Amino acid sequence: xxxxxxxxxxxxxxxxxxxxxxxxxxxxxxxxxxxxxxxxxxxxxxxxxxxxxxxxxxxxxxxxxxxxxxxxxxxxxxxxxxxxxxxxxxxxxxxxxxxxxxxxxxxxxxxxxx
Numbered sequence: 001x002x003x004x005x006x007x008x009x010x011x012x013x014x015x016x017x018x019x020x021x022x023x024x025x026x027x028x029x030x031x032x033x034x035x036x037x038x039x040x041x042x043x044x045x046x047x048x049x050x051x052x053x054x055x056x057x058x059x060x061x062x063x064x065x066x067x068x069x070x071x072x073x074x075x076x077x078x079x080x081x082x083x084x085x086x087x088x089x090x091x092x093x094x095x096x097x098x099x100x101x102x103x104x105x106x107x108x109x110x111x112x113x114x
Contacts, residue, residue: 002051002052005054006059017078018077020075021075022072023071024072030072038051040092041096070087072089
């Protein structure tokens with residue numbers, strides 16, 4: 001997973017396919033529990049989903065832009081378009097369902113989700 005900052009975030013999310021940004025902080029225990037889950041998802045969906053990490057304490061501009069007030073918070077993009085976010089240490093299954101919906105075209109990209 002690529003570590004991002006306020007300067008690299010914009011280009012990273014413009015990639016083709018699904019991009020998930022794991023917004024976290026060092027002091028956040030639930031964020032640490034999600035790290036291995038996100039690593040598993042990155043391997044499982046290699047070539048279809050790209051996952052980056054953003055430390056919210058060190059990158060206030062991006063945190064404010066996406067109104068990140070709770071972490072872990074996962075920002076989801078497809079082909080550069082922001083679709084919505086997933087908040088909390090939700091585990092692997094919700095992401096698998098979400099990726100399946102996006103990849104199959106079932107998710108209405110105009111409305112997004114949260």
